[in-house]
Amino acid sequence: MKELKRYLEDMEAEDLRAVDLEVLREGARRGRIDSIIMTSCAASGHPGGSMSSMEMYMMAYGAARGLHRPDDLDRDRVVISHGHTSPGAYSALIFWGILERDQVVPNFRRAGSPYQGHVEREVPGIDWGTGNLGQGLSAGVGFALAARLRGSSSHVYVLMGDGEQVKGQVAEARRMAAKEGLSNLTVLVDYNHIQICGSIEDIMPANIEALWAADGWRVLRAQGHDFSSLYRAMREARSSKEPTVILCETVMGKGVSFMEGIPDYHGKALSGDRLSQALSELGSSMDEFNRMMAMRSGPLPVGHHPEVPAPNLDLGEPFTYDASAKSDNRSAFGKTLADVGARNYRVPGRTPILAFDCDLMGSVKLDGFAKACPDGFVQAGIQEHSTATAAGAASVAGVVSLWADFGVFGLDEAYNQQRLNDINGSSLKLVLTHVGLDVGEDGKTHQCVDYVGLLGNTFGWKVVVPADPNQTDRAVRWALSQRGNVCVAMGRSVLPVITAQDGSPLFAGDYAFRYGAIDLVRDGEDGVILALGPMTCRAIKAAQVLAERGLNVKVLCSASPLGIQREELLSMIGRGPVLTVEDHNVHTGLGARVAQILGLSGSSVKLRTLGVTRYGDSGSSDEVYERMGLGVDGIVSSFLDLLGANHA
Numbered sequence: 001m002k003e004l005k006r007y008l009e010d011m012e013a014e015d016l017r018a019v020d021l022e023v024l025r026e027g028a029r030r031g032r033i034d035s036i037i038m039t040s041c042a043a044s045g046h047p048g049g050s051m052s053s054m055e056m057y058m059m060a061y062g063a064a065r066g067l068h069r070p071d072d073l074d075r076d077r078v079v080i081s082h083g084h085t086s087p088g089a090y091s092a093l094i095f096w097g098i099l100e101r102d103q104v105v106p107n108f109r110r111a112g113s114p115y116q117g118h119v120e121r122e123v124p125g126i127d128w129g130t131g132n133l134g135q136g137l138s139a140g141v142g143f144a145l146a147a148r149l150r151g152s153s154s155h156v157y158v159l160m161g162d163g164e165q166v167k168g169q170v171a172e173a174r175r176m177a178a179k180e181g182l183s184n185l186t187v188l189v190d191y192n193h194i195q196i197c198g199s200i201e202d203i204m205p206a207n208i209e210a211l212w213a214a215d216g217w218r219v220l221r222a223q224g225h226d227f228s229s230l231y232r233a234m235r236e237a238r239s240s241k242e243p244t245v246i247l248c249e250t251v252m253g254k255g256v257s258f259m260e261g262i263p264d265y266h267g268k269a270l271s272g273d274r275l276s277q278a279l280s281e282l283g284s285s286m287d288e289f290n291r292m293m294a295m296r297s298g299p300l301p302v303g304h305h306p307e308v309p310a311p312n313l314d315l316g317e318p319f320t321y322d323a324s325a326k327s328d329n330r331s332a333f334g335k336t337l338a339d340v341g342a343r344n345y346r347v348p349g350r351t352p353i354l355a356f357d358c359d360l361m362g363s364v365k366l367d368g369f370a371k372a373c374p375d376g377f378v379q380a381g382i383q384e385h386s387t388a389t390a391a392g393a394a395s396v397a398g399v400v401s402l403w404a405d406f407g408v409f410g411l412d413e414a415y416n417q418q419r420l421n422d423i424n425g426s427s428l429k430l431v432l433t434h435v436g437l438d439v440g441e442d443g444k445t446h447q448c449v450d451y452v453g454l455l456g457n458t459f460g461w462k463v464v465v466p467a468d469p470n471q472t473d474r475a476v477r478w479a480l481s482q483r484g485n486v487c488v489a490m491g492r493s494v495l496p497v498i499t500a501q502d503g504s505p506l507f508a509g510d511y512a513f514r515y516g517a518i519d520l521v522r523d524g525e526d527g528v529i530l531a532l533g534p535m536t537c538r539a540i541k542a543a544q545v546l547a548e549r550g551l552n553v554k555v556l557c558s559a560s561p562l563g564i565q566r567e568e569l570l571s572m573i574g575r576g577p578v579l580t581v582e583d584h585n586v587h588t589g590l591g592a593r594v595a596q597i598l599g600l601s602g603s604s605v606k607l608r609t610l611g612v613t614r615y616g617d618s619g620s621s622d623e624v625y626e627r628m629g630l631g632v633d634g635i636v637s638s639f640l641d642l643l644g645a646n647h648a
Contacts (some may be wrong), residue, residue, distance in 0.1 A: 001097065008062035011235045016228050024062075024227045028054045031091035032255045033284045034105055037292050038087045039269040042109035045117060048265035049161065050088030052192040052224070052250040057092035059230045060157040060188060061125065063238075067098060070124045070304060073398040074152045077127045077143045081136020082161035082190065083118040084267070090115060093125040106295035114303025121424055122303030128393055131420045134167035136160055137187065138386040138417075141173050142393030142401075144182040149352045149376060150398050155238060158187045163195035165208045171215065172386035177243045178216030180378065186237040187217075187245040190224065194252040196266050212245045224248030256281050308427040308483050311351045311400050314343040315477045320508040321469045323499050329490035329534065330433045332469035334365025336476045337402070342372040352376055353480070356391045356403040358384050364404035364433045384409045388417035392485075395427040400480055403428065407435035407448025407489065415454055421485055422458040429479050430487040436583035436612075437625060438491030438534070443618035451489050452532075453588025456562050462486045462515060463562050465533030468498045470507035471559060478513045489533075491583070493621050496537050498557070516563030518572045524554035528573045529639060532582035532590040533559050535630070539581055542635035553639065561590040566597050577606035579639045583630065586611030608642045610635065 004020055007013070016024075031054045039045030061067060066075025080089050087108065093099040107113040114122035120129040128139040140158035147154045164170060177185055189208070193200050200206070212219050218240050222233040230248065237244035252266065253259025256278040270278055276286050316339055321327055337355070344350040353369075356378045361367045370377040380387040387403060388410070395401035403410060410432050411418060421428055435448045455461040464479065464486065466472040472490065479486040498521060500506045506521060507513075521536060522543055531539035536557040543553045556572055558564060580591035591609025598605055610630065617624050625631045629638065 005062060005096065008059070009065045011063065011238055016231050021227055024058055027058055027095040029255070029282060031058065031088065031095060033279065033282050033288070034091040034094060034101065035087035036270060036275070036278055036282070037289050038090070038105050038108035040271060040275050040289060041106055041293050041296055043269055043271070044109060045087060045269050046084040046267045047087065047269060048194070048253040048259060049082060049085040049190065049192070050091070051254045051256070051259070052252050053082070053085050053088045053159065053190045054091065054254070055225050055227060055230060056159055056188045056190060056248055057088045058095060059227065059234060060159055061092045061096050063234055064157060065154070067096060067125060070306060073150070074154050076154050077140070077156045078125065079128050079130065079136045079140045079143065079156065079158045080119045080126070081130050081158060081164060082133060083130045086117060086119045089119055089126065090123070098125045099123070102295060103301040106292040106298070107301055110296060110300070112300045114301060121306060124304045129420065129424050131423070132416065133161065133164035134169040135389050135417070135420065137170055137173035138389035139393035140185055140187070141177050141182065141386070142390035143397050144177070144185045145180065145378060145390065146354060146394040146397035146399045146401070147184060148182070149354050154184065156185045158185070160187060160189045162189055162191045162193065162200050162208060163203070165189065165211065166204045166206045169385040171211070172383035173390070174212060174215040174217060176380055176383060176386055176390065182243045183241050185243045186234065189245060189247050190250050191247045192250040192252040194261065194263050194266060196263065198263050209247060216242070218242050218244040220244060220246045222246050222248050224250035225254055306396070308396050308425070309398065310483055311481055312349060313340060313351055313400065313480060315481060316340055316343050318473045318477060320505060321497050323497050323503055323505055325469065325497050326494050327469040328492060328494045329466055329469055329472040330365045330492065332472040333431060333476050333488065333490065334368050336473045337366070338368030338372045340477065340480055341369045341376065345373045345376065352399045354378065354394050354399045354401050356380055356387050358382055358387055358405050358409065360405060364406070364431065366404050384414050385417055388414035389420070392417065392421035392424065392426040392428045396424070401428055402431065404431040404433065406446065407432040407451055408446050411451050411454055411487070412448055418455070418461070419458060422460045425460070426485055427483050428485050430485070432487060432489040434492045435489045436491050437616045437628060437630070438493050438583055438621045440621035440624050441618055444615035447616045449583070449612045449616070450585045450588060451487065452561055452584055452590070455487055456588065460485055462560065464488045464515070464560050466490060466559050467533045467536040467557050468495050468507060470497060470505050471513065474507060474511065474513040475559065491534055495534055498536055515560050516565055516568070517560070518564065518568055519557045520572070521557050522553070522555035524552040526551045526553055527639065527643060528554045528556060528576055528578045529635065530556045530558060530573065530578055530580045530590070530594065532561060532584060533557065535581045535583055538630070538632055538635060541632045542639065545632065545636050546639060558590055561593050564593055564597065566601055569594065569597055570601065570603065573605060575605065577608070577642050579635070579642050580607070580609045581630070581635055582611040584611055586613055606642065608638060610638045
């Protein structure tokens with residue numbers, strides 16, 4: 001088996017040997033048996049596509065170099081876009097000795113098992129949990145880009161179904177790969193002409209070969225159940241100077257007479273006489289099924305949890321903006337990224353930075369980085385869905401991956417992709433600019449007012465909303481040094497530098513960004529205004545107005561609302577009362593988090609939440625804030641209402 005594996009990895013010979021064909025054909029037969037037993041033990045799953053993709057899986061994993069080294073960044077990658085065919089992938093990994101049959105087959109789709117119904121990264125050999133169809137090619141592009149930037153010779157194989165070829169994200173990924181000249185990327189399409197509801201020609205006709213060719217790919221054809229045909233095509237693809245797709249003609253349910261070419265078996269497990277007949281046709285029996293079924297109540301297998309390596313970066317020294325400086329947070333971000341990028345660009349031993357843009361680099365301030373680190377900059381065009389996935393996948397492949405975009409594009413539009421990045425344990429640095437009502441004139445469709453809530457619905461994302469350019473600089477340097485997904489969100493407008501009581505920049509000097517921290521901006525004993533990031537400047541002005549009325553109000557800043565800790569919050573707000581102020585949906589942002597903490601802690605502190613209560617207007621940001629009750633006068637009025645009639 002080791003000799004066969006090396007033979008496929010090297011691909012030096014023009015064709016497979018007879019002895020190799022015999023071993024591979026027997027492996028495919030066993031794989032089909034395993035796929036049927038897996039799905040029947042679970043009484044659910046997708047046997048048909050697993051059987052049509054079997055030879056593709058055998059060859060892709062056979063050709064993948066470093067398959068036995070899951071933590072090796074320079075190994076080849078195998079991405080499975082049609083993740084519902086997981087039984088086929090698991091069966092091939094059993095054949096190549098990566099997985100154990102008695103661990104996988106009886107525990108497929110069993111609660112607590114890593115062998116889930118769709119492929120997940122907890123399984124060795126599975127490089128990306130693709131989720132819904134159309135994601136895999138984008139992930140493959142991300143892996144290929146990361147390998148290129150690192151100077152790695154690793155190759156990426158992406159396996160796909162034919163039904164997903166009509167999805168828009170697939171087209172985005174095709175164009176990105178062709179534009180970037182990713183010759184280290186090979187795609188194999190299971191061309192069985194069947195999807196859930198019937199034939200692909202009836203459901204949604206598409207000239208699949210022409211689509212790939214039009215987007216600049218080399219297109220090859222192979223007989224998907226003929227190992228020699230697959231080998232020759234894959235060998236040709238590996239030596240290609242351009243990304244290559246192999247359309248593999250296959251048969252749904254291959255190997256079992258009554259399943260072949262029948263759409264029902266796309267997602268229908270076998271039972272009873274049909275199960276017995278299928279196993280008999282493949283040279284097995286119900287005895288093998290019964291043995292596996294009996295093991296289903298045994299100990300649960302344990303998955304592999306790959307860890308993203310910690311970045312090795314020279315973060316440099318923060319820039320300091322003095323009290324008189326006027327800058328938007330976007331520009332501070334861009335300056336910081338360019339600085340860190342230049343310090344680490346092509347420096348041996350440093351982690352490369354890969355930054356993605358979607359036709360907005362001047363607005364999101366990636367232009368400085370693009371000039372300083374041209375090899376690390378990817379212009380993806382107006383293709384947000386594919387970019388979100390590609391950037392996420394790249395982040396687990398040995399680079400610091402960053403994507404900057406407007407809030408409504410990078411998160412609202414691509415939420416599914418960011419959710420999948422979370423599921424995959426990626427380490428993306430997502431910089432969202434133009435968030436909130438601060439976008440003003442662009443109007444309600446372009447005012448992202450739900451980013452805290454959306455990422456708060458995940459289990460791993462961190463969100464940072466810096467208050468001014470100084471905090472932005474320090475938060476960005478912190479984010480670049482972190483494992484895990486971090487979103488840094490900011491508006492468009494120029495902001496004043498937040499100062500301490502003595503007039504010096506608050507987020508400078510000895511200040512170090514700490515995730516979850518609540519920063520004291522102004523002290524006071526007559527109540528608290530707790531502001532989300534950039535609303536801090538308006539909270540300070542409101543406190544000044546309230547001081548003229550004889551009220552000494554404490555002003556606090558939260559730049560990481562999802563990380564607020566109970567004890568710190570209770571200590572900082574004291575007896576209250578508390579007014580939270582945010583340029584965000586009032587039901588899902590800072591105020592909601594504070595209310596949850598206070599409620600669960602049994603606190604009697606009086607609280608009022610002030611934020612966005614409807615979709616915004618189109619006008620200057622100051623005008624839009626005023627109409628939403630978020631101007632200085634609105635904050636003052638809300639605080640007085642919170643105190644009661646005696647202070648109105």
